[in-house]
Amino acid sequence: MSINTKKTEKRQGKINIKNKTPLFTRNNLYIFIIIIVTAIITGVVTTEYVNNKVSNLINNAVNSSESNNITANIIKQVSPSLVTIGSSEKDLSTIEVNPNNTTGVVISKEGLIITSYDFIKDMKDIYVKLPAKGVKAEKAVLLGYDKDTGIAVLKINGKNLTPISYSNQLSYKTGDVVESMGNATGDNYIGMITPGVITSTNYSIKIDGERYSIIQTNAIMDSQNYGGVLCNSKGQMIGFNSEYLTKKYNLDGLYFAIGNDAVVKSVQDILNQSNVLGVEGAELDNKTGFYISNIGEGSPAQKAGLKATDIIKSVDGKDMDSLEDFYTSVKGLKKGENIKLDILRDGKSKEVNITI
Numbered sequence: 142m143s144i145n146t147k148k149t150e151k152r153q154g155k156i157n158i159k160n161k162t163p164l165f166t167r168n169n170l171y172i173f174i175i176i177i178v179t180a181i182i183t184g185v186v187t188t189e190y191v192n193n194k195v196s197n198l199i200n201n202a203v204n205s206s207e208s209n210n211i212t213a214n215i216i217k218q219v220s221p222s223l224v225t226i227g228s229s230e231k232d233l234s235t236i237e238v239n240p241n242n243t244t245g246v247v248i249s250k251e252g253l254i255i256t257s258y259d260f261i262k263d264m265k266d267i268y269v270k271l272p273a274k275g276v277k278a279e280k281a282v283l284l285g286y287d288k289d290t291g292i293a294v295l296k297i298n299g300k301n302l303t304p305i306s307y308s309n310q311l312s313y314k315t316g317d318v319v320e321s322m323g324n325a326t327g328d329n330y331i332g333m334i335t336p337g338v339i340t341s342t343n344y345s346i347k348i349d350g351e352r353y354s355i356i357q358t359n360a361i362m363d364s365q366n367y368g369g370v371l372c373n374s375k376g377q378m379i380g381f382n383s384e385y386l387t388k389k390y391n392l393d394g395l396y397f398a399i400g401n402d403a404v405v406k407s408v409q410d411i412l413n414q415s416n417v418l419g420v421e422g423a424e425l426d427n428k429t430g431f432y433i434s435n436i437g438e439g440s441p442a443q444k445a446g447l448k449a450t451d452i453i454k455s456v457d458g459k460d461m462d463s464l465e466d467f468y469t470s471v472k473g474l475k476k477g478e479n480i481k482l483d484i485l486r487d488g489k490s491k492e493v494n495i496t497i
Contacts, residue, residue, distance in 0.1 A: 211374055215320055218376025220331050221303035222247045223324040223369060225270040226256055233270040233278040237326065244323035244368035245269060245295065246381065248408065251421050251434055252299020255408060257368040257384050258286035261293055269297050272324060282465045284415035287407040289348045290399050291385025294411045298423040298464060305370060307401050308377035315339050318374060319358055321382055323366025333365035340395060346403060353403035356380045362387060362396040371398040417474045417497050418442045424464045430454045430485065431467040445495040452485040
């Protein structure tokens with residue numbers, strides 16, 4: 142057997158050992174440093190992102206809480222002045238939304254209320270429910286309406302009602318946050334409240350040849366808050382929610398409220414036409430006369446010598462058994478006409494003649 146000694150000699154005495162790569166070469170060290178720095182940056186960014194998220198959540202919660210408080214304060218301020226109006230006591234006896242009901246706004250503690258004429262014009266009888274549980278609805282008298290604004294003025298027996306608080310007419314502008322509020326649901330203090338902003342103050346209406354402001358807004362108005370109010374963040378009325386003007390302008394998604402200056406003008410015109418005597422008051426609880434609570438300065442009643450606390454027992458021989466009796470008797474009297482009143486003053490009967 143032969144052996145190749147040359148090949149054997151070449152293989153002997155040579156042990157080949159493969160060298161291992163060092164753990165920290167210069168390139169690997171750079172890569173390692175980059176990984177560490179990236180991890181640190183990522184951690185910082187992630188922490189900041191999380192902190193911002195948490196901070197935003199906290200701020201949103203605070204802002205939401207503040208917004209809720211503002212809304213709650215508005216409701217507290219406005220709700221005592223919003224009433225529900227319907228054609229019967231039955232319509233006002235449920236807390237559910239009733240399409241036969243609408244909203245009214247108290248404008249005097251003696252019981253003057255404004256609402257939308259278009260809604261109540263066909264009602265044979267008009268009833269008003271004050272915003273308090275258990276209070277019985279009472280019959281109202283329609284004193285009149287203004288065709289330019291669509292506002293109607295009602296009168297109920299009032300002693301210490303809460304009139305709406307008016308805002309200064311110059312205190313609102315485009316972009317202001319507003320709330321549209323109504324109460325067409327009977328026992329609820331607020332039936333509907335919708336937020337929005339004033340989208341324009343460039344519209345106006347003409348009353349007796351003069352221009353008066355109306356307010357355009359995206360705060361939703363419908364049957365539940367037409368006849369109600371548009372309020373600022375202080376719970377002050379800046380306008381009367383007008384179905385009449387909203388339908389007249391017919392702008393998709395936008396609504397109109399009549400500015401306070403036009404409301405005041407409209408109401409004064411109606412009162413001047415409906416109560417030419419110039420007295421305010423209410424029927425007595427026993428329905429035996431009309432109690433005078435206030436007399437207008439320079440009015441025919443004042444000139445004739447009538448005084449607050451006088452009780453009108455009859456007008457031209459007709460007994461004053463209700464609020465409606467009184468306003469029906471004096472409504473439409475013309476200048477120069479004469480009427481005779483039987484009154485009770487300090488427990489004594491007295492006859493008073495008045496020239497309109």
